[in-house]
Amino acid sequence: xxxxxxxxxxxxxxxxxxxxxxxxxxxxxxxxxxxxxxxxxxxxxxxxxxxxxxxxxxxxxxxxxxxxxxxxxxxxxxxxxxxxxxxxxxxxxxxxxxxxxxxxxxxxxxxxxxxxxxxxxxxxxxxxxxxxxxxxxxxxxxxxxxxxxxxxxxxxxxxxxxxxxxxxxxxxxxxxxxxxxxxxxxxxxxxxxxxxxxxxxxxxxxxxxxxxxxxxxxxxxxxxxxxxxxxxxxxxxxxxxxxxxxxxxxxxxxxxxxxxxxxxxxxxxxxxxxxxxxxxxxxxxxxxxxxxxxxxxxxxxxxxxxxxxxxxxxxxxxxxxxxxxxxxxxxxxxxxxxxxxxxxxxxxxxxxxxxxxxxxxxxxxxxxxxxxxxxxxxxxxxxxxxxxxxxxxxxxxxxxxxxxxxxxxxxxxxxxxxxxxxxxxxxxxxxxxxxx
Numbered sequence: 001x002x003x004x005x006x007x008x009x010x011x012x013x014x015x016x017x018x019x020x021x022x023x024x025x026x027x028x029x030x031x032x033x034x035x036x037x038x039x040x041x042x043x044x045x046x047x048x049x050x051x052x053x054x055x056x057x058x059x060x061x062x063x064x065x066x067x068x069x070x071x072x073x074x075x076x077x078x079x080x081x082x083x084x085x086x087x088x089x090x091x092x093x094x095x096x097x098x099x100x101x102x103x104x105x106x107x108x109x110x111x112x113x114x115x116x117x118x119x120x121x122x123x124x125x126x127x128x129x130x131x132x133x134x135x136x137x138x139x140x141x142x143x144x145x146x147x148x149x150x151x152x153x154x155x156x157x158x159x160x161x162x163x164x165x166x167x168x169x170x171x172x173x174x175x176x177x178x179x180x181x182x183x184x185x186x187x188x189x190x191x192x193x194x195x196x197x198x199x200x201x202x203x204x205x206x207x208x209x210x211x212x213x214x215x216x217x218x219x220x221x222x223x224x225x226x227x228x229x230x231x232x233x234x235x236x237x238x239x240x241x242x243x244x245x246x247x248x249x250x251x252x253x254x255x256x257x258x259x260x261x262x263x264x265x266x267x268x269x270x271x272x273x274x275x276x277x278x279x280x281x282x283x284x285x286x287x288x289x290x291x292x293x294x295x296x297x298x299x300x301x302x303x304x305x306x307x308x309x310x311x312x313x314x315x316x317x318x319x320x321x322x323x324x325x326x327x328x329x330x331x332x333x334x335x336x337x338x339x340x341x342x343x344x345x346x347x348x349x350x351x352x353x354x355x356x357x358x359x360x361x362x363x364x365x366x367x368x369x370x371x372x373x374x375x376x377x378x379x380x381x382x383x384x385x386x387x388x389x390x391x392x393x394x395x396x397x398x399x400x401x402x403x404x405x406x407x408x409x410x411x412x413x414x415x416x417x418x419x420x421x422x423x424x425x426x427x428x429x430x431x432x433x434x435x436x
Contacts, residue, residue, distance in 0.1 A: 028055075028062035031331045032087035034077060037352065038067035042287075046351030054338050061331035063089075081105050086319035088332040091147060094135045094315040096387040101138035107318040110141035112333045121337035127358050135384060136315055144315035145340055146357035151279050151378040152205050152309040154300065158293040160185055160273045171297045178274075178300040179243060185273035186246070194247060194255040199274040201240045203256065203266065206276035206299075207310060208403055209385065209395055211236050214305040219395070219424075224388055226424035228417045237406060237413040249408055264288065279375045283353030296374040298381070311382020313357065316340070355379060390431030391424055398423065 037047035044067060051065045066087070068076055073091075080086040081100065092100070100106050113123055123145065125133065132146035156171050164184050172178040182198030189195050201211065209219055217232050227233065244252055259266040267275040268288050275281075276299055285294070299309050316339060318332045338344055345361035348354065355375065356362055366372035388394050399420055406416035 023062070023064060025062040025064075028060060029327050029331050031061055031063045031089065031328060031335055033063050033065045033335065034073070034080075034087045034090040035065060035067050036070050036073050036091065037065075038069050041067065041069070043352045046347070050339075050344060050347055050351065054335060057338075058334075061334060063331075063335050081319060084321040084323075086321055088325070088328050089316065089318055089335060091314045092144070092317050094132055094144065094146060094313050095384045096392065097136050097144045097315055097317070098138045099387060099389065099392075100317070101143035104322075105320055106143040107320050107329055107332075108141050108143060109145060109318065109333075109336075112329075113142070116333075118334075121334075121341045123337060123340055127342070127360055129357070129359070129379075131383065132313060132357060144317040145336065147314045147316040147339070148354045149311060149313040149357050149379050149382070150355065151311040151375055151382045152210065152276055152299065153279070153375060153378045154274055154297045155267050155277050155281060156274045156295055156297060157267070157270060157272075158295050160270075162293075168295060171295070172274075172300045173298070174300050175239070175302045175305075182243075182274065183246075192251070194251055195271075197244070197252075197255060197272050199243075199272065200252065200256075201243050201276075202407060203259075203272060204275040204277040204281075205310075207395065208237065208240065208399070210276075210299075210310045211240060213308045213310070213383065214299070214301045216306055218386075219399075220386060220388060224386070225428075226421045228421040228424075233417055234413045237417065241406060241413060253408075267294075279355050279378075280353065282371050282375060286353075294371075296371050296378075298378060307381050309378060309382050310385065311379060312384050389435075390428045394424065398427070 033051070035047055037043040047065065047067065051063050055062050077086065077090050077092065080090075084105070086105070097106070116122060128146045129149070132149065133142070136142050136144040136146060154171070158168070161167065161170060166181070166184075170181065172181045178199060185196060185198035186194070187196040200206075212218060212233065215232060215236055217227070217230070217236065219226060219228060221227055255271075256266075259269070259271060262269055262271075265275075265277070265281060265284055266272045267277065267281065268285055268290055270292060282296075298307055301307055316336055318329065318336060320329075339348070340358065342358055342361045342364075345356040345358035346365050349356045349362065349365045355372075356365075362372075362376055366376055385395050391398050402411065402416040402420040402423075405411040406413055411419065
């Protein structure tokens with residue numbers, strides 16, 4: 001009987017450990033942290049090591065990390081926030097921090113910083129870009145902290161340039177130079193199908209609003225009312241539509257779909273000579289073991305244009321589920337400070353390949369990496385999209401149908417822009433009706 005009882009106790013203990021992921025939290029206060037390094041991902045072990053080191057560095061708190069894939073993460077965190085079952089700490093998009101702060105679901109980090117007497121891992125705001133801090137601010141207080149940064153730049157295949165007798169000095173700096181140089185690289189087969197293209201302003205992570213910004217234009221005015229109805233907007237869209245007018249849209253579409261079927265970035269597969277892409281392409285190139293020479297440069301700008309690119313990033317946030325968990329809030333803040341420290345930001349960059357928000361950390365991380373150094377320069381010229389309460393997806397699902405119809409020739413530039421503007425106006429009227 002004693003043996004049966006002992007076996008039962010052992011099984012119960014094993015079951016309990018399994019339910020908790022095999023974690024022995026002891027008497028520590030448990031802090032739940034959601035991230036994007038799930039089991040099986042390349043970054044999982046590194047993230048787990050970072051969390052473990054924090055847990056072993058003190059005797060008060062135990063951080064339990066839970067990783068989700070990038071696409072799964074957003075559904076889960078949004079549902080958790082709205083149902084007030086969010087983790088104590090999580091990542092989110094930095095451009096819309098104010099929407100969550102105004103809803104009362106975030107803890108005030110400024111208050112925590114002001115009352116911090118620990119003298120350990122104190123947050124130095126000078127190490128974070130002001131543009132990101134502004135997005136994390138609501139009613140003059142920080143309700144999140146910048147965690148990572150992104151930028152977009154022109155990646156160019158230096159080997160292709162060399163084949164054409166070109167050098168780094170010939171990398172285009174203007175829209176006119178971009179088209180002239182791009183045409184040197186276009187190739188077709190005997191059937192007239194594209195096998196290589198110099199550049200297309202719709203490939204990669206190039207966006208209509210990104211090109212607009214270079215012309216000092218935008219989707220919305222300072223009152224967050226839709227514009228899109230000026231000749232300048234029409235001109236930019238026509239420039240995009242006509243960039244590769246030598247080829248039919250059907251051929252360009254077939255070439256683009258061919259890139260998708262290959263399952264690898266078209267620049268990494270050497271099917272395009274130049275492309276506008278996010279900094280993450282650098283990590284893709286390293287992971288793919290790319291053997292050709294390439295470089296990174298600012299995205300070419302129009303005459304009298306502005307050096308700017310679309311750069312977003314993740315925020316690190318402390319969620320308030322309204323349960324009065326003061327001890328958990330204090331522990332979450334200690335872990336946030338740890339994550340934002342210079343040493344940990346360098347480790348995070350090594351683990352996930354992201355550009356982290358800590359300026360000095362990334363400068364040190366990129367000391368021996370020229371491509372990363374070039375990307376970091378572009379982060380300083382990055383701006384994020386404005387958050388529009390009545391059209392949060394204004395740059396994506398709301399705009400894409402009209403953009404696609406313009407590119408396919410179903411609508412003219414004028415028609416596409418007018419239809420998109422009418423849609424935003426209708427969205428605003430609908431929003432105002434329920435949010436007086």
